[in-house]
Amino acid sequence: MFHRRAPVIVGCVIAGSLIGGARPATAQYFSQVTRPRHILEGHWQSCQEPSGGPYAERVYDHVVNGVGQFEVHLGPRREFAMFLGVQDEHREHDRPDNLLKPHRVPLQGTRLTERWEIPTLNLAFNVTRGGGDRTDCEAWFVLLEPLDQTSD
Numbered sequence: 847m848f849h850r851r852a853p854v855i856v857g858c859v860i861a862g863s864l865i866g867g868a869r870p871a872t873a874q875y876f877s878q879v880t881r882p883r884h885i886l887e888g889h890w891q892s893c894q895e896p897s898g899g900p901y902a903e904r905v906y907d908h909v910v911n912g913v914g915q916f917e918v919h920l921g922p923r924r925e926f927a928m929f930l931g932v933q934d935e936h937r938e939h940d941r942p943d944n945l946l947k948p949h950r951v952p953l954q955g956t957r958l959t960e961r962w963e964i965p966t967l968n969l970a971f972n973v974t975r976g977g978g979d980r981t982d983c984e985a986w987f988v989l990l991e992p993l994d995q996t997s998d
Contacts, residue, residue, distance in 0.1 A: 885969070886990035889976065892921035893983040901984070907932045916945075916967060923984050924951040924958060926973060946971065968993045 885908065892901045901922035908915045914932025919925070919939060927939040928946050939949040951960045951973060958975035972989040 884989060884991045886918065886988060888988060890920045890986045890988050891983050892923050892986070893980075905936075918971070918990060920986070920988065921984075924975070925949055926951065926960075926971070928962075928964065928971065930967075951975070963993060965993065 886906055890904070892903065894901050903919060903921040903925075906918040906920065908917065909932065915930075917929050917932050919927035919929075919937075925939050926946050927937065927941075927944045927949050929937055929941075929943060930945070937944075945964050945967075946962045948960075951958050960973050962971045963969075964971065970989075970991055970993050972991075974987045976985045976987045
């Protein structure tokens with residue numbers, strides 16, 4: 847008798863913990879890598895903290911063989927940054943060593959899109975504001991890839 851109820855009990859405990867522990871996500875990144883040479887590809891959403899707080903930011907550290915090569919800052923909102931090396935302390939996006947200029951994506955007509963080429967790292971970084979925006983969130987598609995696109 848216990849064996850038949852065990853899956854139901856376990857399922858209820860898991861469902862309850864998911865529902866009870868659910869909190870609104872303020873910063874979400876969903877990877878959607880379609881080509882193996884893409885370093886970072888996916889959907890990024892920067893949402894405002896509850897009660898009108900700041901918008902969320904996420905930092906991607908690119909590490910090769912245990913050595914931090916560079917870090918990419920997604921957000922807040924329409925700000926982006928890329929710095930050589932990886933460090934724990936936050937770096938402001940308007941610093942001169944930010945490799946992405948301008949660091950805030952400008953509105954071009956009705957579109958928000960930007961492509962930065964970073965020849966020193968042989969990288970191109972593309973961001974495009976996508977659908978699904980809410981008044982307290984901005985949704986972006988991001989793609990970080992090598993500049994030299996050889997066949998995969």
